[in-house]
Amino acid sequence: MSDTPVKIALFGPGTVGSQVARLLTEQSADLASRVGAPLEVVGVYVRDIGKDRVGLDPALLTDDADALIAKADVVVELMGGIEPAKSIILKAIAAGAGVVTANKALLAAHGPELYEAADAANVDLYFEAAVAGAIPIIRPVRESLAGDHVRRILGIVNGTTNYVLDEMTARGLDYEVAVKQAQDLGYAEADPSADVDGFDAAAKAAILASLAFHQRVPLGDVYREGISAITAADVAAATDSGHVIKLLAIAERTGEGGDGGVSVRVHPALVPLSHPLASVHGAYNAVFVEAEAAGDLMFYGQGAGGTPTASAVLGDVVSVARHIARGGRGPRESHYGDLPVLPISASSSRFQLRMTVPDRPGVLAAIAAMLAQSGVSIETVRQQAGGVGTGLATLAIATHRAPESDVTAVLDALRSSDAVTEIRSVLRIEGE
Ligand SMILES: NC(=O)c1ccc[n+]([C@@H]2O[C@H](COP(=O)([O-])OP(=O)(O)OC[C@H]3O[C@@H](n4cnc5c(N)ncnc54)[C@H](O)[C@@H]3O)[C@@H](O)[C@H]2O)c1
Ligand SMILES: N[C@@H](CCO)C(=O)O
Ligand code: NA
Numbered sequence: 001m002s003d004t005p006v007k008i009a010l011f012g013p014g015t016v017g018s019q020v021a022r023l024l025t026e027q028s029a030d031l032a033s034r035v036g037a038p039l040e041v042v043g044v045y046v047r048d049i050g051k052d053r054v055g056l057d058p059a060l061l062t063d064d065a066d067a068l069i070a071k072a073d074v075v076v077e078l079m080g081g082i083e084p085a086k087s088i089i090l091k092a093i094a095a096g097a098g099v100v101t102a103n104k105a106l107l108a109a110h111g112p113e114l115y116e117a118a119d120a121a122n123v124d125l126y127f128e129a130a131v132a133g134a135i136p137i138i139r140p141v142r143e144s145l146a147g148d149h150v151r152r153i154l155g156i157v158n159g160t161t162n163y164v165l166d167e168m169t170a171r172g173l174d175y176e177v178a179v180k181q182a183q184d185l186g187y188a189e190a191d192p193s194a195d196v197d198g199f200d201a202a203a204k205a206a207i208l209a210s211l212a213f214h215q216r217v218p219l220g221d222v223y224r225e226g227i228s229a230i231t232a233a234d235v236a237a238a239t240d241s242g243h244v245i246k247l248l249a250i251a252e253r254t255g256e257g258g259d260g261g262v263s264v265r266v267h268p269a270l271v272p273l274s275h276p277l278a279s280v281h282g283a284y285n286a287v288f289v290e291a292e293a294a295g296d297l298m299f300y301g302q303g304a305g306g307t308p309t310a311s312a313v314l315g316d317v318v319s320v321a322r323h324i325a326r327g328g329r330g331p332r333e334s335h336y337g338d339l340p341v342l343p344i345s346a347s348s349s350r351f352q353l354r355m356t357v358p359d360r361p362g363v364l365a366a367i368a369a370m371l372a373q374s375g376v377s378i379e380t381v382r383q384q385a386g387g388v389g390t391g392l393a394t395l396a397i398a399t400h401r402a403p404e405s406d407v408t409a410v411l412d413a414l415r416s417s418d419a420v421t422e423i424r425s426v427l428r429i430e431g432e
Contacts, residue, residue, distance in 0.1 A: 001033070005040035006321040009072035009097075011065070011088055012079035013044050013053055015186040016102055016129070019310035020076060022055055024317075034318050037325035043068040045079075045088075069095050073324050074317060077101040080190055086110055093117045093125070098320035102129035102313060105194065108203030108219040111210065115333050124323055124330040126316035131204040132157050132285040134308035135301040136315070141289065142211045143331050149292040150212040152252040154430065157204040159283030159304025160187045160195035161227050161247040165268075166281050168235050169244055175230070187283045187304035197226035201249050201266040209251035209264045212289070214334045217251075217264055221341035225267035234425050237354055237396060241382065243270035244278045248430055254342060261342040268427060270352055275431040348403045350379070350429040352396060355414065356421040359386060359393040366419040367395070374409040376402045392421060398429060 008024065010017055024031065024041055032038040044060045045068055046053070053061065062068055065088055069075060075092035077099065079085050085106050090113075092099050099118065101107070107114065107130055118125035128138045132155070141150070156162050160182040167173040167181065179196060182188045187195075194200045202224040209217040227247050238245045248269045254260040271278045276298065280286045285303025290296055302308035323329055357363050364381070371378055377400040386392030399407070407426075414420045 002037040002325055004325075005038040006035060006324050007040050007042040007071060007073045008317065008321075009043050009045070009068045009075050010041060011045040011075065011077045011085070013046060013056055014078065014080075015306040016309045016313065017076075017078035018053070018055065019306040020078065020313050020317075023310055023314055027314075031314070031318060035321040035325050037321065039317070039321055042071050066091065069097065072097050074098045074100065074320050076313065076317060077103060078313070079103075080105065082106055082109060086114070089114060090117055093121045093123055096121060096123060098124040098126075098324060100126050100313060100316040100320060102127065102309060104130040104200065104203040104207060108206045111207065112216060119333045122329065124320045126320055126330060127207075128316050129309045129312035131207055132287055132299070133159060133301070133303040133305065134311045135285055135287065135299050135303065136312070137208070137287050137299050138211065140297070140299070141208060145212065145289070145291055145294065146331075146334070148294050149258065150253075150289060151258055151292065152250075152290040153208055153212055153287060154248060154250050154277075155287030156246055156277060156280050156285050157208075157249045157287065157303065158195055158201040158247055159285060159302070160189075160192065161201070162280060162285065162303070163187055163283045164196070165227060165230065165235075165245050165247065168230070168232065169239065170281070172232070175228075182283070185283070186306050196228050198224040198247065198266045201247055205249035205251055205264050205266055208249070208287075209262060210336075211334070212251065213253055213262050213339070214336055215262050215339050215341070216336050217262060217341055221264065223265035223267065223344035227268050230268055234354075234427070237425070238270055241270070241352070241396060241398075242273050243429070244273060245269070245427070246271045246277055246280070248277075250430065253339070254346065259339065261340040261346070263342045263344070263347050265344055265347065269430040270427045271431045277431055345405045345408070348401050350401050350432070351399045351407050352425075352427050352429055353399070353411075353414075354394065354396045354424040356386070356392050356424060357395050357419060358421060359391055363419045364395070366417065367397070367414065370413040370417065370419075371397070371399070371410050373413065374406045376406050376410050394424070
């Protein structure tokens with residue numbers, strides 16, 4: 001056991017950072033024995049020193065990032081956002097410090113630049129907390145499965161939206177109320193639109209796909225739909241049809257042998273109640289990985305929250321500090337292939353189309369003809385009468401797997417037809 005401390009600089013003592021600071025203090029003896037040297041917090045970077053921070057030694061607070069980086073062996077970035085986080089991480093790497101971050105927005109937008117800088121400087125850059133919070137998913141995908149051929153990743157990787165949809169389903173909570181509760185519980189991003197509009201899940205999907213497929217997946221190539229359009233009626237209809245609505249991240253290699261390209265998408269989906277993902281509640285996450293040799297793998301745990309996330313951050317801190325105290329280096333950059341990242345139009349899914357229609361003869365036949373016209377095969381049709389005297393009915397049509405482009409053509413035809421009063425929802429059906 002070395003007596004020379006490994007010096008830790010913390011940037012951003014917020015929901016996650018404050019728990020990291022707390023656990024570094026409370027667990028200092030255990031962490032020291034695991035690292036092989038004591039860990040010493042040499043400073044905490046804050047925006048405004050004047051604002052009191054419960055549980056933090058005021059003597060550690062600083063707004064001088066450069067001075068703090070200069071005395072650190074490990075920089076822990078938990079501020080979020082692109083800047084000044086990116087500049088601080090690049091300065092830390094240039095100064096020879098190891099870096100731990102949970103910043104998926106930054107890694108999805110600028111990951112290659114940061115990974116390559118860390119490689120060139122021969123320093124560690126770890127980010128287990130960036131995807132699925134406390135769940136160890138980055139190490140398995142980045143290291144444990146590096147010798148396998150990952151075909152597909154399907155999962156719930158945003159805790160806020162899972163909490164919101166779960167509250168709407170289990171307790172009939174209003175969407176806005178559920179979002180506010182997720183914010184109060186510390187699940188949501190500083191701007192919760194990052195969660196509910198799917199940006200956070202898309203960032204995580206891009207990071208996971210890049211590591212799993214050894215292909216660069218730019219954030220802009222990820223198809224993204226959020227949950228803000230999901231209504232109580234959609235939730236009720238899902239329940240009626242034996243499904244639950246989840247925001248899913250789906251990354252897959254396509255074509256023969258998976259060498260046709262890579263497809264990465266984030267969108268709400270109907271998940272059958274029989275699928276394990278239907279039982280992921282609250283801010284929990286779950287990720288299924290399908291690999292050639294390993295087969296099917298499932299990872300499950302708390303995807304958000306200050307303390308669960310701090311667990312993942314501290315695991316990375318121990319890894320980096322251990323390398324500093326005893327030598328060694330974390331995983332280096334992979335060799336990246338050049339498969340194309342395909343647009344959503346190249347994917348296919350099963351769909352549920354829910355619509356309000358005039359309750360009169362020939363409507364169903366006309367609608368069926370439009371699906372047939374585009375080659376979209378109907379699996380089931382459920383019709384419910386509209387209110388007394390409305391002359392309307394509700395149709396829920398589940399299709400067999402169909403190319404996105406064919407379903408888009410059907411929707412265009414339905415929208416311009418007098419056989420349809422209103423298209424209420426279009427949801428992909430996943431997990432069957
Ligand atoms: N909250 C979670 O459950 C969770 C889980 C996984 C990953 N993350 C990620 O961890 C990071 C932090 O998330 P959080 O929930 O703790 O956020 P937060 O908003 O609670 O905390 C951010 C902290 O950084 C400080 N900060 C922000 N911008 C700053 C700036 N320009 N200069 C100085 N200080 C600044 C804030 O004052 C605050 O103390 C984000 O990248 C987030 O995406 C959060
Ligand atoms: N806001 C994010 C935090 C965890 O990354 C979520 O809800 O999943
Ligand atoms: Na994680």
